[in-house]
Amino acid sequence: MASQTIILILLYTLLQYINAFQLTSSSKISNINTQKLQEFLATPTNWPNIVLSSHSVKCPSTKNNRVDVPLQVGDYVEEVFGLPPLLPLSVIWKCVESRDGYLEFYSEKGVPNLANECKMIFNIQQHKDDSVVVDLTMEFEQKNPVIPLAIPLLSLDNNLALNLLLPRAIRGVR
Numbered sequence: 001m002a003s004q005t006i007i008l009i010l011l012y013t014l015l016q017y018i019n020a021f022q023l024t025s026s027s028k029i030s031n032i033n034t035q036k037l038q039e040f041l042a043t044p045t046n047w048p049n050i051v052l053s054s055h056s057v058k059c060p061s062t063k064n065n066r067v068d069v070p071l072q073v074g075d076y077v078e079e080v081f082g083l084p085p086l087l088p089l090s091v092i093w094k095c096v097e098s099r100d101g102y103l104e105f106y107s108e109k110g111v112p113n114l115a116n117e118c119k120m121i122f123n124i125q126q127h128k129d130d131s132v133v134v135d136l137t138m139e140f141e142q143k144n145p146v147i148p149l150a151i152p153l154l155s156l157d158n159n160l161a162l163n164l165l166l167p168r169a170i171r172g173v174r
Contacts, residue, residue, distance in 0.1 A: 023138045023155050027162035030131045032170055034101050034124045037132050041122050042070035042103055044077040050165040053081045053157050060092045071095040115140040136162055
């Protein structure tokens, strides 16, 4: 019993120091080029169509940009996710890099009381067989000890987005 208690204390202590997380997902999508896929992913109004947890997007009060066109470097968007109205969560993303085959969004404040220093990075590579491979990397620092419990759900959400919902949504815009 004492050894189990020591193990639990050590595990709890270790979890207190593991506060940075990185989740990766990947998908191969046929009959599209990198530019078209990048434009699709850079357009926030597409996000709720491909991410189960994404409810809606809107212009934040900090900047007057549109959410129905691809974001450019310096543009902001507020993504509402979770289970509104029961569990309304949101994050304000800033497009920090957009170049051929690479998109990066960043949120210093992240989700209040849950996560900060959030990044969403898309790497998009054209293949010879007329397909595109897209890799999604999500990074964040936890601000709440329950976050590790949500990691499997976040990972599942990202994988469903890239491998099921994104290819389905893309078929409608080709």
